[in-house]
Amino acid sequence: MKLTVTQRLSLVFAALLLLCSGTSAWIQLRASRMHELEVVQGLSRDLAASIARDTQLTDAHGLMPDAVRQLFDQLMVVNPSVEAYLVEPGGRIVGHAAPEGRLRREHIDLAPVRRLLADEPLPILGDDPRSVDGRKVFSAAPLRVGERDVGYVYVVLLGEAHDRLNARGSTHAVLTTALWSIAMVALLCLVAGLVAFTFITRPLRRLTESVRGFDVNGPPADLAPPAAVALSSRDEIAVLDSAYRQMVARIGEQWRALTRQDQERRELIANVSHDLRTPLASLHGYLETLLLKDATLDPSERRRYLQIAIDQSRKVGGLTQSLFELARLEYGFVQPDFEAFSMVDLVQDVFQKFELRADSRRVSLRAHFPPQLPAVRADLGLIERAISNLLDNALRYTPEGGQIEIILTSEGSEVRVMVADTGPGIAPDLRGTLFQRPFVVGGARREGGLGLRIVHRILELHARRIELVDLAGRGASFRFGLPVAD
Numbered sequence: 065m066k067l068t069v070t071q072r073l074s075l076v077f078a079a080l081l082l083l084c085s086g087t088s089a090w091i092q093l094r095a096s097r098m099h100e101l102e103v104v105q106g107l108s109r110d111l112a113a114s115i116a117r118d119t120q121l122t123d124a125h126g127l128m129p130d131a132v133r134q135l136f137d138q139l140m141v142v143n144p145s146v147e148a149y150l151v152e153p154g155g156r157i158v159g160h161a162a163p164e165g166r167l168r169r170e171h172i173d174l175a176p177v178r179r180l181l182a183d184e185p186l187p188i189l190g191d192d193p194r195s196v197d198g199r200k201v202f203s204a205a206p207l208r209v210g211e212r213d214v215g216y217v218y219v220v221l222l223g224e225a226h227d228r229l230n231a232r233g234s235t236h237a238v239l240t241t242a243l244w245s246i247a248m249v250a251l252l253c254l255v256a257g258l259v260a261f262t263f264i265t266r267p268l269r270r271l272t273e274s275v276r277g278f279d280v281n282g283p284p285a286d287l288a289p290p291a292a293v294a295l296s297s298r299d300e301i302a303v304l305d306s307a308y309r310q311m312v313a314r315i316g317e318q319w320r321a322l323t324r325q326d327q328e329r330r331e332l333i334a335n336v337s338h339d340l341r342t343p344l345a346s347l348h349g350y351l352e353t354l355l356l357k358d359a360t361l362d363p364s365e366r367r368r369y370l371q372i373a374i375d376q377s378r379k380v381g382g383l384t385q386s387l388f389e390l391a392r393l394e395y396g397f398v399q400p401d402f403e404a405f406s407m408v409d410l411v412q413d414v415f416q417k418f419e420l421r422a423d424s425r426r427v428s429l430r431a432h433f434p435p436q437l438p439a440v441r442a443d444l445g446l447i448e449r450a451i452s453n454l455l456d457n458a459l460r461y462t463p464e465g466g467q468i469e470i471i472l473t474s475e476g477s478e479v480r481v482m483v484a485d486t487g488p489g490i491a492p493d494l495r496g497t498l499f500q501r502p503f504v505v506g507g508a509r510r511e512g513g514l515g516l517r518i519v520h521r522i523l524e525l526h527a528r529r530i531e532l533v534d535l536a537g538r539g540a541s542f543r544f545g546l547p548v549a550d
Contacts, residue, residue: 073265077257085250089243101187104221105201108146109180112205112217115148147223149193150207151216157193158215166224169193177204177216194224267301271308336514340383343376350376386514389449393521400443400525404549407440407479408433411470414451418459426464429455433472440479441549442526450522450530451483453515454542458485462539478545487539490532499530 067075150159155171169191176190181204192198203219350373354366361369392398411431422429440447451470458468466486473480499520523530523544530544 073261074258077261078254081250081254081257085246089246092246098187101189101201101222105187105203108203108219108221109186110203111146111221112203112219115219116205116207116217144225145221145223147194147220149218149220151218153213153215157218160193162194166194168196172218174216176202177218180204181206190218190220192220194220267305271301271305274308274312336383336387340380343379343383347373347376347380383514386518390514390518390521393518393525398446398525400446402441403444404439404441405444406437407472407481407546408437410444410448411451411472414448414455415470417452418455421459422468425459425462427459427462428467429470430467431470431472434474437472437474437479439549440546442546446522446525447546450519450544451481453519454483457515458483458487458540461485461487463487474548475545477548479548480543480545482533482541482543484535484538484541486537489539 148161149157149172151172151174152158155174157167157170157172160167172191172193176188180188180190180202187201189199190202190204192200200223201221203221205217206213207215207217350369354361354369354373358366408431411433415429415431418429455468455470462468462485468483468485471480471482471484473482499516519542520530526546528544528546530542533541533543535541
């Protein structure tokens with residue numbers, strides 16, 4: 065049987081309430097009974113002593129069992145609820161007024177008698193001679209002949225007559241009234257408890273409905289933003305609700321980020337495919353021309369066709385290599401190997417690789433750095449790749465006669481690296497997604513944005529950021545920082 069939390073709580077509460085009510089009824093009835101016995105025994109405590117003092121129950125030889133029977137009969141006529149017995153010092157009953165066959169014990173335990181005579185707290189229950197195992201309140205007094213104890217007067221205060229009257233219903237009515245009172249109180253408590261559970265579990269039910277309506281594409285329409293709940297709050301449901309709302313918001317953000325990344329990856333693949341299609345088609349066309357017209361081409365034309373085919377092949381190879389390198393960086397196959405090195409030496413090495421290409425385009429390469437620049441701690445190969453990509457982009461889009469500068473500065477615990485050119489720069493509307501998706505400058509696509517994306521990922525592996533800054537008289541200016549070596 066499947067029950068809701070509210071129903072299970074209600075059943076447990078009802079069971080506990082029933083148990084507590086039953087226990088309370090038993091305790092109240094027992095307390096009432098014990099109080100009644102204490103009152104009866106307290107009022108009649110000296111009854112046996114009075115009988116022993118005012119009645120001749122002994123002679124020089126000891127107890128007079130035959131002489132006391134008539135007296136006990138008269139006593140029970142005056143007070144039918146009492147039963148009197150004459151008991152020897154060992155506990156044997158030697159005198160009584162019980163009808164034939166009603167006496168069930170020949171001996172009684174004298175320990176309660178001694179406790180009563182020692183004035184211990186009441187009630188004290190002693191053996192009932194007319195019951196095999198019954199115990200009742202009593203009064204007792206010692207009997208003496210001279211200085212010798214010869215026995216006891218033992219009076220049961222609530223005898224068989226009292227039991228018969230009690231069984232007729234007087235006590236049953238009191239018990240019924242008490243039980244009905246407890247039942248009414250228990251019913252009222254149950255109703256109040258169920259109402260309280262309904263209000264207490266209402267936030268939990270709302271939370272359950274929110275969980276059922278959870279959509280990974282976004283939080284439910286009726287789910288408010290997470291409220292500020294202190295960690296020390298004693299309202300566990302409120303804390304749980306706040307934690308759930310935070311979780312939903314976080315999952316929604318992550319899902320949207322994954323969706324955005326997937327869309328960017330699709331765009332990247334589409335643009336890379338587009339960028340590969342043009343050089344591949346050109347390469348195929350020139351190779352096909354060489355194959356078909358090989359006999360009619362003169363050496364200069366053949367050499368020109370081959371040079372174009374080689375250039376297109378290099379372009380395809382460069383795009384493929386960039387795409388492979390980006391995949392290795394983004395999927396964690398490349399981890400930086402940190403070492404200390406000089407940025408000045410690294411920039412000079414990179415300039416040497418681009419010197420001929422810059423001269424062919426009549427673009428000047430310049431480096432600016434202070435005389436005592438500290439060494440940095442990073443992955444030499446990855447940082448070289450990052451600076452090379454920035455220089456490659458700058459050379460591609462800097463017009464003839466332009467200038468490319470690398471500026472190194474020391475700022476606190478960092479060495480700042482800036483690569484600036486005099487090209488057309490980056491439009492403001494493209495800067496938000498500069499390192500995530502392709503962009504176009506002057507109608508030309510920058511190789512699907514792979515170069516800057518690789519730089520961005522390399523610096524992420526170094527826990528650093530690259531940013532586009534605005535410099536007067538400059539086009540695109542990129543800046544990043546590297547930690548100073550210890």
